[in-house]
Amino acid sequence: MEQSDKFKSLSALGEKWYNYNSCLISLATLFYLARTDSTKLANSCSIREDLLFCLQKEYGDKYSPEELKDAATYITKYIDKNHMDEPTYQLLKSQFFQLYTQRFEMFNDNLKRVNFFTELQAELLKEHAEFFIESRLTGVFTSYVAGGITEDSNAKSRSVMVLDNYNPYAEYTLQFENNCKVDVFKVADKEKRFHFSLDSYAEKLCRSLVYNLTNPITATTFPALEDKSFSGGFSFLNIYPQGIAEWFNRAVNHYQALSKSVKGRFVMFVHNSVTYLSQSEATTFRKRIINEGHLKAVVNLPKFFTRQVPFPMCAMVFDTTSIYGEVSFLDLSGKDCLDSVLSDRQHNVLNENAATELKEVLAGEKTGHSVFLDAMKLNDDQCLFDPSCYVAGPEHEESVDYIEKGELKLENIAQIYRAQVCSAADPDVVKNTEIVHELNLNDVPQTGVMSDVQKEIRVSSDDSRAKRSRLQKGDIVLSIKGTIGKVGYFNDDRTDVIAGQCFAVIRTLNEERYPQSLIFCQLKSYDMQRYLKMKTTGDKIKVLQSKILKQLPMYKSSKNLREEADKMVSKLLELDRQRLEIKRAVEQSTSFRIEDDSFKETN
Missing domain, CATH: 3.90.220.20 (DNA methylase specificity domains)
Structure with a gap:
């Protein structure tokens, strides 16, 4: 069934939200009700009453009733004042209940539930689809990070630092599938501003109510992270529209924080421009990475890897406990790497073969879309990390065949x-x-x-x-x-x-x-x-x-x-x-x- 048909009754509601946080909180509340007490979906309680019920059930042992009431009031006032009225919420609630009765079996399966959450949110918001799911590749990367944590690691540092992470499914797999202790950080210029912003409330609620993630998000600065120690790291930067210079600066700052704090494996998802920018600062940064010797692999990802985000991305894989003489380059941006059933115009999902190739490359094996290059030979004038410069996969060959038809x-x-x-x-x-x-x-x-x-x-x-x-x-x-x-x-x-x-x-x-x-x-x-x-x-x-x-x-x-x-x-x-x-x-x-x-x- 096409997504537009699946949510046809809800599509008109999309114009009601002018800020994605309002929609995120509303949907997270309804999903939590469906998971814990579905009978409440059929009543006409207000957004504040429903939200307070969720907060009390989820955080009742950590906060006082007064604090929870204040939180519910704060969030509801913001939504009512700026973005969504009560009748709109009631209409969303009634239509969501109809969808729930048709598809209630999926709420016992976490991955199906969060996929449904993402699809529903994308339909309502059109331009904002937070918390996308690319479960196959995410699972491979998090398993690799967790696999580097040994039994003899220092007990104090046997945790994974999740830094500015736009992909909460990674946190979910680290915690529940790989049994890792997870510490979540978000870089913020002012801690007070972070804790009292609606952005932080929306993110915390969605992580908790949809994903069952209750680890606190700690506001921090880059200098504050230097004295901490972890056995693994994961960072998925939000690739929202901005200048290339800003994308590059964020990647540099996050690499420095992860490489200093993590004594083990870590993965960074960044904008693809980091791998090929010709400015001297970018070239110097890549040369530094090569000279430090901890880069294991660079993986090219297709556009729309993040739902509704057309910018190309790549994943950079490091291990600070090893020195690599070779770097693996894997290009998964081609059409033959996509799942033709699950992918659509707004979200490219990689197929099982792509996930298998990633596992093999991280295990040191060569595949059809990969190449292993001597690290020192990369250290030239440009020091390019873009896998498409080195990998000639099937799609490259198709392009050559197509171009050479020119007469x-x-x-x-x-x-x-x-x-x-x-x-x-x-x-x-x-x-x-x-x-x-x-x-x-x-x-x-x-x-x-x-x-x-x-x-x-x-x-x-x-x-x-x-x-x-x-x-x-x-x-x-x-x-x-x-x-x-x-x-x-x-x-x-x-x-x-x-x-x-x-x-x-x-x-x-x-x-x-x-x-x-x-x-x-x-x-x-x-x-x-x-x-x-x-x-x-x-x-x-x-x-x-x-x-x-x-x-x-x-x-x-x-x-x-x-x-x-x-x-x-x-x-x-x-x-x-x-x-x-x-x-x-x-x-x-x-x-x-x-x-x-x-x-x-x-x-």
């Missing part, structure tokens, strides 16, 4: 210029100089549209290399050195922008027959990106050879392809225009200043 070569439809190194010119030595703007990798955003190149360099006006590398509006650039495959569309009227030495400049021979938009879309496509990685050479510095670049297979132009490409590029150009407007507005707001005349009275 044209890139050199047949476009001029290709390799950008040259332009030396800086000293105006005191060279007579004729000029300032130009140099395009580098950081100027190519995820959309590919470039219109805001900032870096200035002074070059000789007679430098033929600078003249050859100048960009025209509509030019396409492709990175062919270091980081391979970044594709940019130059959308700028300036004539003083030159391409950096890592780029090739691509300019169509005939805009009408084979427009730039069609070349851009093909180069940026998923299959072409995989094809480029297969054709990359070089140990220390990755390079796409000029011969390979010129021979890139391209599909014949057709009216349908041209129209499709034009639509795609038009959307990207509009997004870039909006981005520039926002940037200008921000710049204007920061330049606001009150002049002395502003204080004078006016009639």
Whole structure:
């Protein structure tokens, strides 16, 4: 049964919640009633009465009746005031009771219950689906972490640190399936703010009422964790929309905390960009990991591994008690790794074969989607950890087969210029100089549209290399050195922008027959990106050879392809225009200043 049909009667309620905490608390309360006293689902008690019943039953031996009443009142006031009225809760309750009577048998099975909870929440909220379940891989990782805790471990440290964990099923398996002592921490800037925020109430209630997890969540800071000691660790960072720099900084901070506090195995789930960012800070961080020698494996995960979160993720596996000469890279992002029955457009679930491969890789065995590389050979200029750079699985081969069906070569439809190194010119030595703007990798955003190149360099006006590398509006650039495959569309009227030495400049021979938009879309496509990685050479510095670049297979132009490409590029150009407007507005707001005349009275 499709999810939309399964919860058809509830779908209209989704607009009632403007904050996901309200929905989480309401659902957690109903699930707890269904598990402990289902008769209460049939009555018309208010959200406060139902919530208080759950709190008393779950926390009655830890808190006084007055404290529990205060907690129920606080949460209910917040929900009533800002997000959901009582009639909405009663409607949700009655419809939930109908679902419960149809599917009551699942409430005796924890995994089925929490899966149902996640699906129901996703239907109600559309954009927020906390506490996703990817049970197969989660179970493999937690078993690996628990397997590193030996009987002779110090009794005080025989616990697993769960740090900023977005996946409570991991905590569940560590505690109930692997019999680990679990200490749960959340990094917070102020402890008081954490304990009195609705976020903390929502998370605690859902962990307790849905998962039976009663370990307290301790607010902490990174320095406070340095003096603690654990035998294992698990961290699943929430990959909410934010800048890549923020994703990277959080990964660095959590790695430092785990590597210092854990004397054993730990797993970190992070945004995939951590494995390939070319900035010096990112490269230095990866080199540090290699030099410390505790990295055992890096596992690439598909987009939507977390329900409704389209960002790619990876899991990094460490063991601080071992020094590894080889690092395992496992790429599970391909379609052949997905469970075709359980996966949908908003959540990719890995199949049994993928879970088996992960077990084998962690046991030191090679599989079809993995490769083992010498750790010291990774320690080159880029020090890339992205498994897709090294693993050529079945999907890579499919991409190669698809791309090689192209009947044209890139050199047949476009001029290709390799950008040259332009030396800086000293105006005191060279007579004729000029300032130009140099395009580098950081100027190519995820959309590919470039219109805001900032870096200035002074070059000789007679430098033929600078003249050859100048960009025209509509030019396409492709990175062919270091980081391979970044594709940019130059959308700028300036004539003083030159391409950096890592780029090739691509300019169509005939805009009408084979427009730039069609070349851009093909180069940026998923299959072409995989094809480029297969054709990359070089140990220390990755390079796409000029011969390979010129021979890139391209599909014949057709009216349908041209129209499709034009639509795609038009959307990207509009997004870039909006981005520039926002940037200008921000710049204007920061330049606001009150002049002395502003204080004078006016009639």
